[in-house]
Amino acid sequence: MTFDPETLVYDQRGLLPAIAQDAETGEVLMLAWMNAEAVAKTLETHRVTYWSRSRKAFWVKGETSGHTQELVEMRVDCDRDCLLLRVRQSGPACHTNRRSCFYTAIEHGAERELMTPMVE
């Protein structure tokens, strides 16, 4: 069956959430949003391309920072309204320079930082 990005289920803004996971270690790096064109661009270029909700523009991950995400595999979930991107992440995925955006744990009712920014 040929894959058509238009067959995915987008919300009222035309977006769906995409989870980026390190293809090698399994670490969950970040969640961002894609529209059908971003899905198509990502599959075509293998450079992960999100839709920036704040800038209302395509966001080729790492285009300015150099911290690119190379697509290894794209997966779609059972409801076709969410993507899992297995990627090769160069450097930090988070804008705080941490490897992952999920660097804060909730433990016994308090927040605890699990990671420090990466040194380059």
Next chain:
Amino acid sequence: MTFDPETLVYDQRGLLPAIAQDAETGEVLMLAWMNAEAVAKTLETHRVTYWSRSRKAFWVKGETSGHTQELVEMRVDCDRDCLLLRVRQSGPACHTNRRSCFYTAIEHGAERELMTPMVE
């Protein structure tokens, strides 16, 4: 710093996406949605509790199927608008009886099933 679920950033429906990941293997199992009360219930009971958008009701994962998710650790991302739930999943996470909802890969422009339903 004491954690208050109300300090998270919810969308206009009062929801945020929560990614469930197998705490042991790192496998991404599913994505569903939570409101502030679902976050509080999950932290209190350690039974992962989502908000069902279709039923407009709390959804204690596995309450009817028995395929529960026990919370091992909750993490919040840098923007505070997404959660990562590290869980102990009993049986399949997906309603299709597959371990993960992300059982379909997009490969060379076509869809390929990566997993078959679990046999109990």
